[in-house]
Amino acid sequence: xxxxxxxxxxxxxxxxxxxxxxPLINFLTILAEEKVHNAPQIVRAIEERILESKSDQIxxxxxxxxxIVKNLRTSVYVQLFEARLPSLFSTAFNRVDERTRSAMFxxxxxxxxx
Numbered sequence: 001x002x003x004x005x006x007x008x009x010x011x012x013x014x015x016x017x018x019x020x021x022x023p024l025i026n027f028l029t030i031l032a033e034e035k036v037h038n039a040p041q042i043v044r045a046i047e048e049r050i051l052e053s054k055s056d057q058i059x060x061x062x063x064x065x066x067x068i069v070k071n072l073r074t075s076v077y078v079q080l081f082e083a084r085l086p087s088l089f090s091t092a093f094n095r096v097d098e099r100t101r102s103a104m105f106x107x108x109x110x111x112x113x114x
Contacts, residue, residue: 007041014049017060025060029067036075042068043080050092058092059100059107066107 010031017024032042046068049061068077081088093104 003038003041006035006038007045010035010042011045011049014045014061014064017049017064018057020060020063025063025067028064029071032068032077033072033075036072036077039076039080043077047084047088050088055096055100058096059103062089062092062104062107066110069111 010028013024013028013031017028032039035042046061046065050058050065053061065081068075069081072078089104089108093101096104
């Protein structure tokens with residue numbers, strides 16, 4: 001499948017994630033694994049979702065990023081997210097409420113080994 005198609009397929013599935021849904025996050029992680037040959041496009045879709053989402057939908061998108069990085073550790077995803085994660089996280093952090101910031105802080109603490 002072409003990179004553009006993988007990007008669009010993943011973006012469509014990601015847009016269905018409105019709340020913290022473990023089954024959908026797991027599905028998106030599996031989809032990212034299947035489309036690892038187009039990892040840059042998958043990463044772009046996730047980054048765009050985090051940056052363009054309504055503030056109440058940022059955390060679920062970060063949970064997708066988290067799931068991919070932790071569950072597909074040997075993949076290229078860690079390297080692709082690593083360079084842009086500080087800026088991405090900071091931008092997202094500035095767009096959310098205090099409760100979400102607290103959840104983001106807890107999430108970030110789980111990344112110390114990465």
